[in-house]
Amino acid sequence: MVRVGGTIKRVSDAIDLDRHVYGDPGAAITVIEYGDFECPYCGAAFPVLRKLIDGSDGRVRLVFRHFPVFSKHPYALTAALAAEASGEHFWPMHDQLFKHQARLTDPDLAAYAAEAGVDDPESVVGEAAQRFRPAIERDYAAAVSDSVRGTPTLFVDGRLYTGRVELSALRSTLGLGR
Numbered sequence: 001m002v003r004v005g006g007t008i009k010r011v012s013d014a015i016d017l018d019r020h021v022y023g024d025p026g027a028a029i030t031v032i033e034y035g036d037f038e039c040p041y042c043g044a045a046f047p048v049l050r051k052l053i054d055g056s057d058g059r060v061r062l063v064f065r066h067f068p069v070f071s072k073h074p075y076a077l078t079a080a081l082a083a084e085a086s087g088e089h090f091w092p093m094h095d096q097l098f099k100h101q102a103r104l105t106d107p108d109l110a111a112y113a114a115e116a117g118v119d120d121p122e123s124v125v126g127e128a129a130q131r132f133r134p135a136i137e138r139d140y141a142a143a144v145s146d147s148v149r150g151t152p153t154l155f156v157d158g159r160l161y162t163g164r165v166e167l168s169a170l171r172s173t174l175g176l177g178r
Contacts, residue, residue: 019135020090021144023053023061026149029174032063032155034143037097038073038104039151045165046098060174064094066139075104077136082109082124084132090117093124164167 033049035042038056038067045064053062066083067075086093096102098105113121122128146155154161156174163169169178 013120017063019102020064020140021061022050022064022091022174023056024058025061027059027061027174028058029056029060029169030063030157031060031161031170032050032065033173034065034067034139034146034148034151035085036067036069036073036076036151037094038101039069040101041150041165042152043098043101045152046095048167048170051167052174052176056169056176059176063092066136067143067148067153068136068140069151078109078125078137079104081132082113084135085129086113086116086118088095089113089116089118091117093095132172 001096003021017032018025018112031052033042035045047063053060068080068082070076072142083093083097093116097109100108100112109125110121113124118124143153146153146160152165154165159175160178161170165175
């Protein structure tokens with residue numbers, strides 16, 4: 001088990017660790033991110049986590065879970081729905097959403113879906129995307145169960161990570177060196 005700083009909190013067993021995995025699905029270390037596509041801190045964490053996984057030689061995988069902070073981010077839910085509705089194009093859509101955080105209206109989301117390779121870009125917005133609401137609600141409920149209060153919140157192998165979301169700190173915590 002990886003040691004992490006601060007309070008030890010086990011992640012909810014309700015998390016499906018095979019949904020929205022970036023990196024080697026069989027990696028020995030799992031980082032779960034509860035994120036919000038409109039959150040500037042998540043936007044800053046995005047390239048750090050990408051570098052962490054890409055530089056881990058298959059030892060670390062990232063599992064993304066939605067925690068839209070409705071009170072601060074009016075487009076967070078529609079962005080999460082668009083990401084879910086992107087299906088097998090989740091990660092390219094994820095990347096588009098973080099690259100364009102300041103513009104997350106429905107027309108923008110459809111344009112990003114087209115760039116991400118989604119066959120029917122209009123399917124990620126409006127009523128068509130609502131069928132993915134239960135997935136967002138499950139992620140949100142698991143986050144609440146795990147005492148998530150903000151974004152990004154990271155868990156490393158089921159334990160809350162309380163350090164800085166910086167590459168060197170994460171690599172050190174995960175035993176990957178600097």
